[in-house]
Amino acid sequence: MPTSLVTGGAGFIGSHVAAELLRAGHQVVVLDDLSGGVRPNVPEGAVFHQGDICDQALVDALFAEWRFDYVYHLAAYAAEGLSHFIKRFNYTNNVIGSINLINAAVNTGTVRCFVFTSSIAVYGHAEPPMTEELTPAPVDPYGIAKYAVEQELKVTHEMFGLPYIVFRPHNVYGERQNIGDRYRNVVGIFMNQILRGEPCTIFGDGEQTRAFSYIDDVAIPIARSVENPGIYGETFNIGGDTAYTVNELATAVFEAMGAPPAVDHLPPRHEVAHAYADHKKAHALLSLNPHSVPLATGLAAMAAWARQHGPQSPSVFSGIEIARNMPPSWQALVVPEEPGAVTD
Numbered sequence: 001m002p003t004s005l006v007t008g009g010a011g012f013i014g015s016h017v018a019a020e021l022l023r024a025g026h027q028v029v030v031l032d033d034l035s036g037g038v039r040p041n042v043p044e045g046a047v048f049h050q051g052d053i054c055d056q057a058l059v060d061a062l063f064a065e066w067r068f069d070y071v072y073h074l075a076a077y078a079a080e081g082l083s084h085f086i087k088r089f090n091y092t093n094n095v096i097g098s099i100n101l102i103n104a105a106v107n108t109g110t111v112r113c114f115v116f117t118s119s120i121a122v123y124g125h126a127e128p129p130m131t132e133e134l135t136p137a138p139v140d141p142y143g144i145a146k147y148a149v150e151q152e153l154k155v156t157h158e159m160f161g162l163p164y165i166v167f168r169p170h171n172v173y174g175e176r177q178n179i180g181d182r183y184r185n186v187v188g189i190f191m192n193q194i195l196r197g198e199p200c201t202i203f204g205d206g207e208q209t210r211a212f213s214y215i216d217d218v219a220i221p222i223a224r225s226v227e228n229p230g231i232y233g234e235t236f237n238i239g240g241d242t243a244y245t246v247n248e249l250a251t252a253v254f255e256a257m258g259a260p261p262a263v264d265h266l267p268p269r270h271e272v273a274h275a276y277a278d279h280k281k282a283h284a285l286l287s288l289n290p291h292s293v294p295l296a297t298g299l300a301a302m303a304a305w306a307r308q309h310g311p312q313s314p315s316v317f318s319g320i321e322i323a324r325n326m327p328p329s330w331q332a333l334v335v336p337e338e339p340g341a342v343t344d
């Protein structure tokens with residue numbers, strides 16, 4: 001039975017990856033500091049360690065104890081738009097934390113594949129649909145951090161032979177998503193606003209486009225990827241194929257939630273206007289479901305879960321490092337406290 005570490009396994013995508021690994025017969029160890037995830041997300045049958053990937057001693061001890069066969073690294077703070085204003089926290093959590101895991105994987109010597117969840121944020125302003133052949137040019141600290149870890153895995157493989165696979169998902173939604181984080185997860189934000197009886201807030205005119213990915217179209221291929229050593233060393237875009245404007249998304253979410261449309265347009269924020277990816281490579285090399293889950297089907301499943309889960313009080317990120325040029329709706333909430341502390 002292979003033993004796999006899932007970092008961020010109390011979060012959204014990580015908990016689904018952990019569940020799929022358990023179904024595939026892995027022993028699963030979850031490491032998560034519960035900064036963005038919750039304990040009930042961890043699937044039954046997984047061993048849970050509450051801790052921070054930035055805690056090098058803890059990471060080293062965990063690798064020494066479990067001698068992992070596979071590492072699925074999903075722990076990160078994935079608030080792309082906020083990352084400009086929390087650069088130090090972003091690079092510490094998302095780069096240094098990743099380096100602790102890579103070092104431990106090399107030093108332990110048992111890891112057969114290190115699976116890293118990057119993002120299409122690495123492509124920045126590239127013309128969509130973005131393909132894996134493009135040279136990444138991220139335009140925000142979150143994307144820069146993801147690309148830095150991708151590059152680290154490449155040189156670590158060249159220097160020490162650590163096998164790896166990189167996935168670049170985009171706009172993933174589904175059951176167990178954190179719907180109470182006001183800085184990320186647009187589908188979750190809309191559903192939470194509807195549950196709270198508030199209008200859905202859209203930055204700018206809402207004509208920016210994104211392709212939305214149902215969780216099963218992302219978590220299952222990530223979990224199963226290690227079974228095919230022929231794809232080690234490869235990088236894959238993964239997720240939904242069809243691009244929608246944010247206005248179209250809002251309409252689809254109102255339908256899924258059975259709610260009357262109510263939208264509040266906020267001033268535009270600094271963001272990539274059009275971001276969606278090409279998935280030909282994933283379809284050619286991974287055993288993917290040939291038809292990704294349609295938006296209406298995925299939203300209906302998530303809406304049923306969200307109604308049962310109930311409204312969440314939106315969190316505020318305290319420890320903002322730069323408040324200048326923040327969207328006014330975020331600036332009004334700035335609390336200079338400990339980095340990463342999230343309060344209701």
Ligand code: NAD
Pocket residue numbers: 007008009010011012013014031032033034035036037038051052053054073074075076077078093097117118119120168169170171172173177178
């Ligand atoms: P999530 O917040 O639900 O899950 C991340 C988990 O990591 C959380 O449970 C959080 O508590 C944990 N975590 C964060 N920092 C940690 C630390 N220092 N130590 C230990 N645990 C820590 O987010 P998600 O949407 O499930 O994202 C999972 C991964 O997928 C992330 O790496 C993210 O960058 C990437 N990703 C997500 C999307 C998306 O649309 N959701 C798109 C592209 C890439």
